[in-house]
Amino acid sequence: MSVQTKTAHYPLTPVAQKFILHWGEMGTRWGINRTVAQVHALLFVSPRPLPADEIAETLAVARSNVSTSLRELQGWRIVRVVHVLGDRRDHFESIKDVWEIFRIVSEERKRREIDPTLRVLDECVQEVKTNPQGDPYTRERLTDMREFLNAMSGLFDEAIRMPAGALKGVLKLRGKVVTMLGKKAV
Amino acid sequence: MSVQTKTAHYPLTPVAQKFILHWGEMGTRWGINRTVAQVHALLFVSPRPLPADEIAETLAVARSNVSTSLRELQGWRIVRVVHVLGDRRDHFESIKDVWEIFRIVSEERKRREIDPTLRVLDECVQEVKTNPQGDPYTRERLTDMREFLNAMSGLFDEAIRMPAGALKGVLKLRGKVVTMLGKKAV
DNA sequence: CAGTCGTTTTGGTAATTTCTGAATGGAGAG
DNA sequence: CTCTCCATTCAGAAATTACCAAAACGACTG
Numbered sequence A, B: 001m002s003v004q005t006k007t008a009h010y011p012l013t014p015v016a017q018k019f020i021l022h023w024g025e026m027g028t029r030w031g032i033n034r035t036v037a038q039v040h041a042l043l044f045v046s047p048r049p050l051p052a053d054e055i056a057e058t059l060a061v062a063r064s065n066v067s068t069s070l071r072e073l074q075g076w077r078i079v080r081v082v083h084v085l086g087d088r089r090d091h092f093e094s095i096k097d098v099w100e101i102f103r104i105v106s107e108e109r110k111r112r113e114i115d116p117t118l119r120v121l122d123e124c125v126q127e128v129k130t131n132p133q134g135d136p137y138t139r140e141r142l143t144d145m146r147e148f149l150n151a152m153s154g155l156f157d158e159a160i161r162m163p164a165g166a167l168k169g170v171l172k173l174r175g176k177v178v179t180m181l182g183k184k185a186v
Numbered sequence C: 001c002a003g004t005c006g007t008t009t010t011g012g013t014a015a016t017t018t019c020t021g022a023a024t025g026g027a028g029a030g
Numbered sequence D: 001c002t003c004t005c006c007a008t009t010c011a012g013a014a015a016t017t018a019c020c021a022a023a024a025c026g027a028c029t030g
Helices: A014-029 A034-045 A052-059 A063-075 A098-130 A136-159 A164-172 A177-185 B014-029 B034-045 B052-059 B063-075 B098-130 B136-159 B164-172 B177-185
Strands: A079-083 A090-094 B079-083 B090-094
Touching: A014 A034, A014 B098, A014 B136, A034 A052, A034 A063, A034 A079, A034 A090, A034 B136, A052 A063, A052 A090, A063 A079, A063 A090, A098 A136, A098 A164, A098 B014, A098 B136, A136 B014, A136 B034, A136 B098, A136 B164, A164 B136, B014 B034, B034 B052, B034 B063, B034 B079, B034 B090, B052 B063, B052 B090, B063 B079, B063 B090, B098 B136, B098 B164
Parallel strands: none
Antiparallel strands: A079 A090, B079 B090
16 A cells, blocks of 8 residues: 555656646647646656656556556657666666657647548549539639648658757847748749 | 527538548647637638538537637637628638638647747756766756757748748749758768 | 467447537518 | 617537546466
8 A cells, every 4th residue: 555666756846847738728628638748748847767656656547547648659659668677677768859859749649630531532632633512712722731641741751850959040040041942943 | 499590501512521520630749629620710711701500500519608718819819800880790811821820829839838938958967967966867868858859940940931922932942942051061 | 277468349338529409689571 | 669680698508538447358477
C-alpha cells in the first residue's frame, strides 16, 4: 500500500507544472487529448527519459492512460523508447529540437487531415464535372478550394523539408521575406 | 403544422453534401464544432446568402443551434449578415476568397492560442531566471521553445500580410522558394 | 516456475461538449 | 397597442470523449 514504486518520484517544479498544464490546454484546442499533450510536455522538459509509471505518478493519471498516451505520441514519432542500464522498464524521451517537433507534427497532421481533404475535394470536383447538374457557382467554390489547398500543400511540403539550420537563417530575415518573395513573384 | 417555412428548401446536391459533411469532420479534428464547420461549408458553396431557418432545415439541426454557430462564425469574421429586399430576416454569407478565409482564421487562431502560449512561456522563462532552483535543462528547453514560437510567430505575421495576389505569385515558385530563402539565409 | 513489465481490453463513471426546445425580447405592421 | 415574425438566450438533455481501475495476456528474466 504505502510503497508505491521503486523509482524516486519526479517532483515538478512550479514552472514545469505551469508549462505542462498550459500545454495540456493548448492540446485540447488543437484536437489533442489533454493527457497526451501533458505527457509530451513532461517528457520535453525532462532532463532524462522517464518510465511510464513515473509519468503516471507525476501527472496523477492512471498508468493505463499513460500507456495509451505514449502510444499515441510514438505514433506521431515525437517520442521514443530508450533503455536505461540496470532497469528493465521502457523509458521514454521526447524529441528535444523544437523545429523538429514542429516539422514532424505538421507533416503528420497534413498527411492525416489535409491530404484526405484534398482527395475528397478532387472527388467532388470530378463528380461535379462529369455530372454538371449542380450549381456552377458551387462548382467554382469547390475548385477554388481545391486549388488553394493543393498549392498550400505543395508549398508546405517544400518548406518543411528545410533543415533546422536553414530555418534559423530564414527567421533572421524577418521583415525581408515578404519583400523578397514579393519581388520574385511579381 | 404542415406548412413549414415560407422559403423554399435549399436542396443539397450530393456533391455539396459530401463537401459539407467532410468539412464538418475536419472541423472537429481542429477543435471546431462540427455544426459550425458545416454551416460555414454550406455558406461557402451557396451561391446566395441564406437565412438561418433555411440553414437549419438544410442541415437538419435546431434553429437555435444555427444561431449559435452563425454567431461563432461571425466572431471568426468569416461570415457576415446581409439583407435581402423584401425579406425581414437576416441572411448570411461567407467570405468566398479562400486565401482570405485562411488568412483570417490563421490570424485569429494565432491571436487566441499562440500569443497566450508565448506569454506563458515568457513568464516561465522569467520565473526560472529570477529563481533558478529548477533544472537548468528544463530551463533551456523552455527557452528554446519560446524562441522558436517567437520566431515563427514573427515570420507568420509577415507572411500573413501578403495580399492574395502575392500569394499566387509565391505559389508559382514551387520548387524554388526553399532555394531562394536558403541562399539568402546562409 | 515465479516475478516483472508492458500492453490491451473491459466495464463503468466522470467530465465536457453539443444540441435542443422552451422562453425571452425586440422590431415592424396594422 | 397587439400581433407576427425573427433572433437570441438559457437550462437541461443527449451525445461524445476522457479517464480510471482491474483483469488478462504475452514476453522476458532470473
